[in-house]
Amino acid sequence: MSIRILRAGLLSTIQDLGRLGYQQYGVIAGGAMDTLAHRLANILVGNREQEASLEITMLGPALQFNETRLVAICGADLNPSIDGVTVPLWKPVLIKEGSVLSFKRSTKGCRAYIAVAGGFDLPVVLGSRSTYLRAGIGGIKGRALKDGDLLKLGIPGQEVLRLLQRSTLNIKQFISLPWGIAPSILPSYESNLPVRIIAGKEAPLFTAESWKSFLNTSYKITYQSDRMGYRLEGVKLGLREPVELISEAVSFGTVQVPPDGSPIVLMVDSQTTGGYPRIAHIASVDLTLVAQAQPGDCIDFRKISLEEAQKLYIEREKQIKQLSLASTLQIGREV
């Protein structure tokens, strides 16, 4: 009931949809960087969306399956294969006991999510299995995967168990099931990202020039970027006059500007509070794109209203709900 980590990869961590309800104690919500890919992977294998998945980054791992399992890989293409044969993304895949799922390097996008039907049998810390690296809690002992780790798996639901019993008789190493996320709605990970933002509370404190530059010039993601935040390089942004702000909450998607004028996009592992001026906040629906961006990629910020941002949010949620229902039906039918 486990997966043996033959090779851990660059940064592979267990993540789910985060710890909710503890931010007042300074405990971040955290979780998957690209929540859309994570949720879709879980939906495809019949898991709850909050179930933990394995987030892999840029250079992927090699995983040996000690048991036949239903798996889905969503997000960036890190070139998964079993015995040299390409494994498709965005589809449920039955992987036979003994197979080694191997990843290489991503070209477009940088994070992928491996969901296994039944999830991972790991301790829940403060309501979540997400790995909070800085505090050393969650996931596998609060750290990233290491070569040699044994990842214990949870038990799949009844429907999936029946599907496994029925389908694994004839497969050699793996077989992808005949459905998946429609290619037409798959995100496209480009190196120039249009990212929609709403104006931040402190936007009016910036000079008109700065606001113009922010919306009309590209900002490059530097190598000083990680799960806590992306440091951007571009036309520097300045305030009309110096200001001393009182620290308050920030969150995933907040674009803050420290005194040096180079904006920082706070990502999923950022601290709960901050004191730098917040020029903008990324619309929730575009966080998935930003989560897939790599150093060297360029962001073009585009302003929308809060009302539009929430409309987009609601539309996306409706779409995910439909996918979830469709997936449940398919799994049931396949049995």
Add this chain to the structure above:
Amino acid sequence: MVYVFGIYNRHNAIYILEILRLDANKAFTGKEKKLDYSLYPLGDTAVVVCFGQTIDETTHSKVKILAHYLETKPFAGFIDMVPAFTSITIFYDPICCLESTSKLKGQVRTPYQVVCQIIDETIARMDLDSMLINASRIIEIPVCYGEVYGPDLDFVAKYNKLNLDEVVAIHSEGQYLVYMLGFAPGFPYLGGMSTQIATPRKSSPRPVIPAGSVGIAGQQTGVYSIETPGGWQIIGRTPLKLFQPSLATPSLLRVGDQIRFIPISDKEFKHLEEGQA
């Protein structure tokens, strides 16, 4: 009127006094029924309730009261909250909030508008008179000052033209308010340090500061709750664990707590540290 009852628990090395304070001057006068506040969005899934632009106990008590109210009576769609010096940020589920629109009179609104209305109604409904009971815990934090635990105590003393004992006396005589927890799990932002021992941050930060380290940075004092790099002047250390992930309330300190630092010896430190393990 002040009601006091004390709970001393030496075995757990935490000395806690619970004080229930009926103090009309602290939060509101009986006449001030209307609370002054502003609302603004933090992205498309959070809203900030701001009570003012000055850091003081009166403003902060409003933050505490709303936080307490939301904790005990969360509205449908409430997800999480972050109380801060003068504001409280509320994270909500836009879908859930939209679904509750049908219960409100008026036209169809955005989730943000729905949440703002809920907050307005919540604040109006809060029984301000009963909220005058401002429960405040006093937490005593044992600290071993100087020596191996406080490598920067000498510098702080020299910088402020004091001797070591004077720095320890001034630091431990103060009573500090926990305004906010942030930066790291369980890390308190404290108000109330004497300017006599204010000292600028180190010019280059240390790569590792042990958890429990008590420091000074400018006019602030605080305790590192987890091991991190940092630039504060470290004057001592507490054996208490400020971050306790195995507990339902993972932070030893809470917003609104009053903190006192109690000087202890190296021997007592080691004894308490063993007790914590």
